[in-house]
Amino acid sequence: MNFDIDDRVGAWVPHGRFMLPPTRRGALDGLRFAVKDVFDVAGHPTGAGNPTWLATHAIPTRHAGVVQQLLDAGATLAGKVLTDELAYSLHGDNAHYGTPVNSAAPDCVPGGSSSGSSAAVAARLVDFALGTDTGGSTRVPASYAGLWGLRTTHGLVPREGLVPLHPSFDTATWLAHEAGIFERVGAVLLPEADWAPRRVLVPRDAWTLADEVFQVPLQRARDALAHDLSASVEEATWGGEAALADWRQVYATAGAFEGWQVHGAWIQAQQPHFGAPIAARWRAASAVTAQDAARAREQAGAIRAAVRARLGPDGVAVLPSAASLAPRRDADPASVDAVRLRTMAITCIAGLAGLPQVSLPLRSDAPRPLGISLLGAAGSDLALIRLARRLHARIA
Numbered sequence: 001m002n003f004d005i006d007d008r009v010g011a012w013v014p015h016g017r018f019m020l021p022p023t024r025r026g027a028l029d030g031l032r033f034a035v036k037d038v039f040d041v042a043g044h045p046t047g048a049g050n051p052t053w054l055a056t057h058a059i060p061t062r063h064a065g066v067v068q069q070l071l072d073a074g075a076t077l078a079g080k081v082l083t084d085e086l087a088y089s090l091h092g093d094n095a096h097y098g099t100p101v102n103s104a105a106p107d108c109v110p111g112g113s114s115s116g117s118s119a120a121v122a123a124r125l126v127d128f129a130l131g132t133d134t135g136g137s138t139r140v141p142a143s144y145a146g147l148w149g150l151r152t153t154h155g156l157v158p159r160e161g162l163v164p165l166h167p168s169f170d171t172a173t174w175l176a177h178e179a180g181i182f183e184r185v186g187a188v189l190l191p192e193a194d195w196a197p198r199r200v201l202v203p204r205d206a207w208t209l210a211d212e213v214f215q216v217p218l219q220r221a222r223d224a225l226a227h228d229l230s231a232s233v234e235e236a237t238w239g240g241e242a243a244l245a246d247w248r249q250v251y252a253t254a255g256a257f258e259g260w261q262v263h264g265a266w267i268q269a270q271q272p273h274f275g276a277p278i279a280a281r282w283r284a285a286s287a288v289t290a291q292d293a294a295r296a297r298e299q300a301g302a303i304r305a306a307v308r309a310r311l312g313p314d315g316v317a318v319l320p321s322a323a324s325l326a327p328r329r330d331a332d333p334a335s336v337d338a339v340r341l342r343t344m345a346i347t348c349i350a351g352l353a354g355l356p357q358v359s360l361p362l363r364s365d366a367p368r369p370l371g372i373s374l375l376g377a378a379g380s381d382l383a384l385i386r387l388a389r390r391l392h393a394r395i396a
Contacts (some may be wrong), residue, residue: 016080064161081116095275111141136347146369166255321371
């Protein structure tokens with residue numbers, strides 16, 4: 001099949017302009033999807049956002065498992081789209097390939113690291129796109145571009161054929177503009193879930209990390225859920241704002257150590273050029289000691305147990321998907337980093353707990369979209385999507 005997409009938003013990587021037909025007919029007949037350039041596609045190189053990676057890795061001979069599932073369900077693959085380098089960013093820029101256009105806010109970044117996935121879907125060039133979420137790389141672009149996005153329960157969607165970043169936190173994900181398409185993809189990739197929440201949880205410290213523009217939509221979501229589910233509402237801090245910053249550091253330390261174990265030898269041997277922020281993260285990762293990592297892993301285990309116990313089998317938490325609206329493309333690096341740290345103090349909750357979090361798109365008083373999220377029990381992903389759709393119909 002010929003590549004017939006007019007990439008007016010700069011979402012596709014140069015080596016990603018190809019089309020593959022579905023391998024069977026199925027539930028996704030007639031839909032086109034793109035894949036973030038960290039997933040293997042047989043016969044086509046995987047670049048992971050970096051030209052040196054592209055040049056030093058063999059062309060895959062097999063599709064990533066999730067890519068094969070989608071082709072087998074009737075979807076057409078419309079090539080490979082941009083990622084921040086080795087998926088180590090939330091911003092959406094790439095020193096080698098540029099910054100895709102966020103059609104929902106053209107003067108703003110698309111969010112990363114699933115930047116091309118977000119841009120391609122927001123511009124309606126594909127029906128949905130595969131991404132990944134380690135520290136927020138799907139939830140944040142979904143919020144910035146007004147899309148549906150899901151961080152899946154860790155390990156629930158297969159990750160073979162995926163370039164890892166932090167394996168204990170990496171998840172395979174997707175973004176869509178239409179809620180119905182988002183759920184159709186979920187029905188293919190996710191098992192049915194017997195989950196019926198009866199408690200609405202409000203992590204007040206996470207709410208206070210987000211800008212004021214999030215507060216009214218969050219409150220509307222809280223009230224609508226409580227009414228529709230006939231649910232009790234439990235408001236509490238999950239340790240206080242300082243504690244969530246500490247949780248972010250636990251995630252950053254444990255993840256950085258893992259990332260260096262996975263990629264450190266390649267970085268040292270190949271000396272790839274990285275954009276400045278990502279180069280700084282890899283330098284920091286190289287300095288994390290095994291003792292630091294062991295302490296962080298122990299803390300991460302305690303956080304995971306605490307969050308899962310708080311949710312229990314019947315709790316759903318309401319969260320901001322990011323700490324701010326999409327930053328401007330010309331924002332100064334210091335302000336970008338400040339937003340990133342606040343956002344990661346929110347997104348690390350699901351990451352450390354290994355739980356699903358779905359971001360649903362809303363309009364704000366500002367001329368830019370935002371996302372709020374529902375956090376559910378492990379394995380509740382498909383039921384969580386359906387709950388989010390019902391909520392969206394009430395408050396959008």
